[in-house]
Amino acid sequence: MSPQPATVPAMVRTRIRAAVRRPARVSPQEAEDRALLLRLLSLLLQYPDAGLASARPVLSATVAALPPSPAAEHLADFTAWFSGQEPDALERHYVEMFDLRRKSSLYLTYYLHGDTRRRGMALLTLAQRYRAAGWDTDGGELPDHLPVVLEFAALTGARTGEAPLRQHRRGLQLIHRALTDADSPYRHVLAALLTLLPPPTAGDLEAVTELAAQGPPTEEVGLDSYGTYGEGEFAQPGTFVPPEPAPPTLVPPLSTPEGPR
Template sequence: MSPLPAATVPALVRTRLRAAVRRPSRLTPDEVRDRALVLRLLSLLLQYPDAELATARPAVAAAVRALTPSPAATELAAFTDWFAEREPQSLERHYVEMFDLRRKSSLYLTYYLHGDTRRRGMALLTLAQRYRAAGWETADGELPDHLPVVLEFAALSGPGPGEAPLRQHRRGLELIHRALTQADSPYRHLLAALLTLLPPPTEADLKAVAELAAAGPPNEDVGLDPYAGGLFAPPSAFVPPEQAPPTLMPPLTPPPDGPR
């Protein structure tokens, strides 16, 4: 079948289609900068809300307010409005409940793709090798698939290869967002912000997410060498590893010319 002539498609529709499929490689320098800042803020806010992060909340909120208006910025603002008002101990309890005690919203991305199988150990090793090839090392105790680590790598390495691990694990990110939404957790806004930066899900993606939500990741009674150490139990008793220490960011200050 021959495609319809372009003239038969309303100009507004063509414009919106082009905007929807715009590739990160075609972003302007300002857009790349804004995108990197959004990713770094997401990396910071998805870390355990210890005393240092709780103290930095006013600076983080100011950085979010200074973002260029976008769907991601709107979602970030919705989260920081909640984050700024909660007592620190309440934030800590909520974080542990959402990310440490629930299998469907764990922040370790390869779990959703490979479960507790040999393939997951290889996926962790491959991801660590990708970081090293880019001249980037994770801190001791950090698994390379921990979402804040993946986000920081994406922010520092750029929209192309830097964001490749996020695109690869899009289905897992979709499942985390779904689980947080079902739990009515404000952290859903952070996952929603991240998903606005990625290509829209395909029908196959949505079907896979639904199947993953129903059946869970694959299981295999083996270790995860070289990243095992007995830290991972079968899915029926899944307990993620202890949270890695927070990855610190330089002070978040608006650009010299003020908010845009």
């Protein structure tokens, strides 16, 4: 987008930029196609367990039947690889890409807030957004896990449902860059997702480069304010997780000259 003239009032310039980045109105059929794309993205970014591996023929056929689009092309490239891998190889690759590498973790608030108290509040806000929309997750993953965010977007629609994706666009860009640097076929899934979002600004790209070089903010706290860690759920490598509280100390009853009370 070209810069607005300096003579345009600041409020007007802000509204113009917002209008450019706002999702365009779509027809019911386009909305349905977009929801299907988002649901496919959510599925393909989940851990490739036995159930997902057995569904590969259906997923490939669904991708092949998508209307032509850049996103569909990226997904076709991914499913061509996905369908030809042994299940155990898929599992190893997924763990290496998403569980062992910070720059391609699927937990989006990490890129925006790092290991700080603000991340706990961001998780709580996201969970409240889901509840306000009438969507109750099963609680198996943190609310910022990308497959969860994508499923919410598919169910709720572009304006409300995709707002968290737009908010975390820079994190998504970093994940795509990291997967590309690792030559992982999952880069095609992130590339497909990025085609559905507003194009990055120069500021976005600069921030992603800085994030890749310096990492997100750090702070020596855990995220127990959200009430998750300590129960076997995901914690970023290096995150401080407080120990479980010790059981209360039993105080003996007071005694009196007449004997114990």
